[in-house]
Amino acid sequence: MYAVKLNNLTKVYGKDKTVAVDNVSLTVEKGELFGLIGPDGAGKTSIFRMLTTLLLPDGGSATVDGYDIVKDYPYIRSTVGYMPGKFSLYPDLTVEENLSFFATVFGTTIEENYHLIKDIYIQIEKFKHRRAGKLSGGMKQKLALCCALIHKPTVLFLDEPTTGVDPVSRKEFWEMLKRLKEQGITIMVSTPYMDEATLCDRIALIDQGKILSIETPENIIDSYPDKLYAVKAENMYALLKTISSYDRAADSYAFGEYAHVSFREAINEDVVKSYLQEKGLTGIELKPIHATIEDCFINLLRK
Amino acid sequence: MQDVVIKTDNLTKRFGDFVAANAITFEVYKGEIFGFLGANGAGKTTAMRMLCGLSKPSSGNATIAGYDVYRETEEIKKNIGYMSQKFSLYEDLTVLENIRFFGGIYGLTNNQLKTKSEELIERLGLESEAKKLVGSLPLGWKQKLSFSVAVLHEPKIVFLDEPTGGVDPVTRRQFWDLIYAAAENGVTIFVTTHYMDEAEYCNRISIMVDGKVEALDSPTQLKRNFNASSMDEVFYQLARGAKRGD
């Protein structure tokens, strides 16, 4: 039995019938860390809300832990953990009060499942008498995760837990997720940050309600069709303009300090370099590279 | 000698005992893309508000486009553009109405408005959307439009507060194309971001930790100084020791 199974799940909004989720089918294995990767408006939140029984689908079906999301919603509600996009805590309650409130709501106590949250809670325990509204972004995020975990959920749904969080807190957060996975909890997480995709067991790339690809991050990267080069020059903007008008280049875009370029045919690196030099660019560097998830996403989007 | 458009000298902001921005000193040059990085709560927003003339510094000095942040805030506002992560256009007005409204605020004449809005809509390829409500556009387009409106009055400096959060990678790059083009035209770009690859697009970067500017250099030089292979690592090394959050 799959932990989560979506079968042609569809969600349509409003009078103008905007399709937010378009025939999405996917499965998540028990104990898997599954990532839903896509930009804002891709339909990630709608999928999460349907799976957590907060929204009714307009088509298709889905099960969580074998329970139907429409018929069996009370079962799902008592077994899953959910952390919505916004940090949903009571700002006027203290850290400890928030945690014990959610524990009670889920019919348990902090003590009963303390082992699950211990690693995370220890980091914020010294602030346990502070009101949640006065915590930093990273701390709030940790507290919210504790609250979602306190009843020992079988499946944990995390909707964009790292959005707007700085890179250091993001890294810490993913390390926490890895440890939770080791304890056997199935985790389904969404993120707009492509670089976080490699930390998942499997990912679904999603855009405008449609699944672009479902694979392990390695397989997605391996399936990148073209040979990819990283190119660098002193003047980045000039480089990008030059390459985009270069007839042998198929696609090019900025990527960190480099421009990533794919070519229509196999190239001789020296030929390309000298072409760029002719165009007046200096400090040229050119090397073949492996694609990243972001390259794959861009490639899929441009298709 | 490059033209200095932003100059701060020990700029400090205190809220009671809390020093949100602590003796910030740096210079930003004309046409530069300046990345302003920092962990949540490091004091980026506070510093940015002072530079925009929205908040009075507790001590220190700063001039923006040659105007003093204490006395000449009105002049500063005329010479800067501002765009924030939270989309800053009116969702219930059309694309054209938004352009006209914001252009009008900055005192563009009707003729200027007309040519400028046509130009802008053509450049963004929004011809068929010009009469649609901004609320109905995808996020990426909104952000591009928002940026274009922020530079409509040809400001000397544009402040961008996490302009690309949550935007898809293709649109994100199109957004940076707009930034590059503006910088080529001599507009100074002052930008905050959580994407470390975007930090690489900047000419120079400052990284704030606990209210202080802890590092300031070009991405290449920073990586060399911190013996790091990516900006991510540089950031991690600096921000890991941060004491406070927001």
Place this chain on the structure above:
Amino acid sequence: MKCFTNSPGALNAEISMKQFITFVRKEFAHVLRDRKTLLILFGMPVMQILIFGFALTNEVKNSAIVVVDYAQDEASQKLISRIEASRYFEVSKSAADHNQIEESFKEGKVKLALIFPQNFYSDLMHQNKAQIQIITDATDPNTANTLANYVTAIIQDYQADLNQNASLPYRIIPETKMLYNPQLKSVHGFVPGVMALVLMLVCVMMTAVSIVREKEMGTMEILLVSPFKPLLVILSKAVPYLILSLINVASILCLSVFVLDLPVNGSLLLLFAESTLFIITCLTIGIFISVRTASQQVAMLISLMGMMLPTILFSGFMFPIENMPKVLQVITNIVPAKWYYIIVKSIMIKGLGFSAIWKETLILAGMTLFLLIVSLKNFKIRLA
């Protein structure tokens, strides 16, 4: 909900009770930690009582009055000079006939008119009794009543002086006529009115806003995705406000008894029982608003415009219902505060028992039941 009780995660009643108590305790924490809420909750009733109690029943000084003296005789002149000598009144003008009175009233400066009939003195001397007419502008019933009482007192004073050396008692019979608001409906009615108003505000607005706030913060999402029954979420929101409102009722009553000297003439227990009913009515309205709105501002606006205004306008507390156009009179019947206002007035002021107010109680209970059903029908166990 049926399958829920059989679900593996089903919680026994004991846990449900514990959840419920935790929730109620959390609700109290929200209220007690927010100064603004506390101020509205407990400052407002006190302020309202004091404003209505003191500002409106203020002592009258040097009020302008009009005198129409058809008699022009010894007695009328004496009485007029007595009235003028008092510090309460000032004769602004003497009108030739009573048709001018209403004009003066409409100008707004004059609040009272005195009419001496022809033969005032001779009537008094020969028949031992004479009539005198007092007309007041009762748009402000408190002032009108006070003024009429003062004039009557002066007249009685004069009458007593006359009677000192008379074999047969002389009687001057003042005939008081209240213009615009003949029954003086709202005299001393402000305490029941304030109670209706405060309960309306506290229960409707606070409940609606506090539920909608959870929607806005996103915590409602988590609560819905939990084994806690959605209905209990709503119920546990209502309980704290029921308790706080009862405290409010008590404090208003204390203020009115000890500060304003307005006693509770009827049964205190009955008063509290009826108040509880009205509080539940208001809570149901608040819940109804909250299930239909998504933002705190909208909830607040609807509570204020949709509930407060009708309460002020149509409960009969500020403006007498009898003087309203027929259409508005009919409308007042659907305002719950009107019935509560009648109930409280009957108990507090008239000292009546349940037998006198069972009809109103029944209407109020019916309204509550109706609202409860509508709210529950509209209540969603999902987001949209």
